[in-house]
Amino acid sequence: PSLEKDLLPLYFGWFLAKRDEDSLRKTSHEFLEQLGNLKAFKKRLQAYGYEDKHKLDLLKHFAKTPNILHCTSKFCDYGKAAGSEEYARQEVVKKSYSKGYTLHITALFATPRTVGARLELTEEQLLLWPLDAEREVMPKDTFPRGSRAHVTLGTAAEVQDVQTGIDLLEFIKLQQAGREGESLGELTGSVAGKVSYFDNGLWMVNLSRKIEVKSIFSGYYG
Numbered sequence: 077p078s079l080e081k082d083l084l085p086l087y088f089g090w091f092l093a094k095r096d097e098d099s100l101r102k103t104s105h106e107f108l109e110q111l112g113n114l115k116a117f118k119k120r121l122q123a124y125g126y127e128d129k130h131k132l133d134l135l136k137h138f139a140k141t142p143n144i145l146h147c148t149s150k151f152c153d154y155g156k157a158a159g160s161e162e163y164a165r166q167e168v169v170k171k172s173y174s175k176g177y178t179l180h181i182t183a184l185f186a187t188p189r190t191v192g193a194r195l196e197l198t199e200e201q202l203l204l205w206p207l208d209a210e211r212e213v214m215p216k217d218t219f220p221r222g223s224r225a226h227v228t229l230g231t232a233a234e235v236q237d238v239q240t241g242i243d244l245l246e247f248i249k250l251q252q253a254g255r256e257g258e259s260l261g262e263l264t265g266s267v268a269g270k271v272s273y274f275d276n277g278l279w280m281v282n283l284s285r286k287i288e289v290k291s292i293f294s295g296y297y298g
């Protein structure tokens with residue numbers, strides 16, 4: 077038997093194809109522009125730490141954008157993260173590596189910390205979703221599997237990417253508690269949909285038309 081072990085990546089996930097990545101970045105800009113221009117948004121800036129509505133530019137607020145748009149399925153930290161070897165060893169992970177998948181974006185959301193796209197994973201994609209993905213970051217709550225699935229589109233300075241999934245679960249937790257959010261308007265065009273506000277600067281637009289993006293399941297070793 078070989079003494080060499082398989083190298084584990086920083087993370088496994090679905091990586092957006094270049095064309096769809098470019099277009100999702102544009103969609104993200106469009107979302108932030110339209111959201112920032114909503115009267116209802118301008119009236120509720122406190123959570124974002126701005127007193128003066130003329131000072132808030134959401135595109136600037138989310139100063140950091142990921143180099144590669146993706147949905148993380150399993151954060152391995154090159155093997156240091158709990159459960160990463162077990163994850164990588166699964167037949168379904170090996171078999172799916174470098175395969176193409178269509179991801180379905182159902183909503184876009186912004187919080188004072190992060191902006192992201194909510195994904196609805198298919199049955200096939202859920203096979204690649206770790207059983208404890210939600211519990212890992214919110215151990216006290218119970219969520220349907222795949223609730224945390226997202227693409228980070230941007231983060232405020234000093235905020236880590238991992239926050240995006242935690243913020244998404246915060247929305248879902250409120251929805252599970254029966255809160256639908258305050259209906260505060262509609263966005264149009266590529267980001268058409270109803271805007272809901274959940275206090276503390278939590279904004280979500282449920283897209284009238286889901287956005288589909290092509291991706292490749294793979295590992296990031298950078």
Ligand code: 2AM
Pocket residue numbers: 086087147148150151227228237238239240241
């Ligand atoms: P993200 O999935 O929300 O974008 C590299 O840092 C990637 O791994 C990022 O995409 C990041 O967040 C994700 N990531 C970082 N730390 C993580 C953690 N502890 N758990 C899950 N994903 C993490």
